[in-house]
Amino acid sequence: MIINTGKANVSLLNKADNIIVVDIYTNGELGMNDVNDIHEAIGNFDVTIPVDTICVKSGKNYLSHEAFEYSINNNCLHNQVIYVIKHMQDIHFPSDAQETYFKDHLVDYCSSIDEAYHLLKKNTDQKFKHCPS
Numbered sequence: 001m002i003i004n005t006g007k008a009n010v011s012l013l014n015k016a017d018n019i020i021v022v023d024i025y026t027n028g029e030l031g032m033n034d035v036n037d038i039h040e041a042i043g044n045f046d047v048t049i050p051v052d053t054i055c056v057k058s059g060k061n062y063l064s065h066e067a068f069e070y071s072i073n074n075n076c077l078h079n080q081v082i083y084v085i086k087h088m089q090d091i092h093f094p095s096d097a098q099e100t101y102f103k104d105h106l107v108d109y110c111s112s113i114d115e116a117y118h119l120l121k122k123n124t125d126q127k128f129k130h131c132p133s
Helices: 032-043 065-073 093-099 113-122
Strands: 002-004 008-014 019-024 028-030 051-057 061-063 078-085 107-110
Touching: 008 032, 008 113, 019 032, 019 113, 032 065, 051 113, 061 065, 078 093, 078 113, 093 107, 107 113
Parallel strands: 019 051, 028 061, 051 078, 078 107
Antiparallel strands: 002 008, 008 019
């Protein structure tokens, strides 16, 4: 099943490994409601929160200030986050995310979903407990 939010496709890659794929295909700004729609889509899958997330940046997109602030306050949905970078100008995005709204998460990047899956499997023993219970 794929859930299309209007700016991203959200799907379950592997239920046993608790891995979600978020393919953000839109070009332009992502607002707070767009990020919330992605989070709600993740909640529609039968997964344990927090999920390991593969975020594919297919489009040339960026977060609005409100979406950035929303992400800082609502990041407990994610555990490990691997970005699949499609455009070289986005190469800085994973490190920026780790320094700000994913600062308590393992964040990495690669060039394919398959490579991202292997990185997540390699790091499965690292579960970050960054959110209050």
